[in-house]
Amino acid sequence: MAPSHPPETRQDRITNQWVAFAPSRSGRPRRTTADDAPSAASKEEVPVEGCPFCPGHEDMLPSVLWELGAEESLPWRTRVVPNKYAALEPDRAAYDQTCELYRSRASRGRQEVIIDTPHHDQPLAQMPFAQVDAVLQTYLERYRTIRTHDEDLIPFLFRNHGASAGASIAHPHSQLIAPDFVPPQIEQEERAARARYEELGTCPYCVMIEEELDAEARLVWKSDAFVVFVPFAAENPYEMWILPRAHEPEVGRLDDEDRSELARALRDALRRLRACLDDPDYNFFVRTALDYNSDHPHLHWSVRIRPRTTVQAGYELGTGQRINPSIPERDAAVLRNADV
């Protein structure tokens, strides 16, 4: 029997998010064994008809911005293309008009799609390690390119897996959106992290990492370089954060060795999720300092994985408080014990 957890409301004092936990049996895992059996679709030869991201369908793409080179029989390993339905465009003239109540500005920025693999049917959790590493290499390539060539843009890397997470094309892909303004939620977290830094005298994320390693109750995985845990005030069941154990505010400085370690951590976390929840829809995103190459003592980059097993209902939409039908300690125990 798992220990019982009383309902409790928690706040993360870095994100400032309040979450009410209502542990029930609803968030129970369905199984705990990874299933790598190929789906019916995988028997189809590439390219899959109608898929713009499959090799050979270049006529369906606006253009190709960047590619990671060919390997064995495949024409490329990863590929970056402009988002065909972009809300933001790089060459729009900037304007910003504020009236008494309303403000409008040009939708300037970049929107890119990173095609994670030439294989139509191979999600990140089921890729070989080297391919996950290639995906991260591509993330960093595009991130650094935008940071150095478009200094006024803030590149945000993320991935949507499954229809309820916002993925409209089945072929595995990630995205980069770089607006020309500071996203308010990130600015707010940086401000709170600064306040915690001033109280603690040290990076609050570093303190969080030490506490999670000590307590072990929410720990999922660790290596010398990275730690994976369910956050204290997780907004969703089975949410996971991946952080580098060494203090580092900015993801752009990740070297090849640590990038490979991150690939290992990310692949492991996604495989646990897949095993425990039977391939749930999820989002993950990279949080990094707004200032490129910054040495801020209060910021620390992370990858945050949010499974889409619940929907935000009226109370959550109206109050900003989240309700999580599970409890982090229980989710972490299930994830830790997953057979991956």
Ligand SMILES: [Zn+2]
């Ligand atoms: Zn495809």
Ligand SMILES: [Zn+2]
């Ligand atoms: Zn394939």
Ligand SMILES: [Zn+2]
């Ligand atoms: Zn730190």
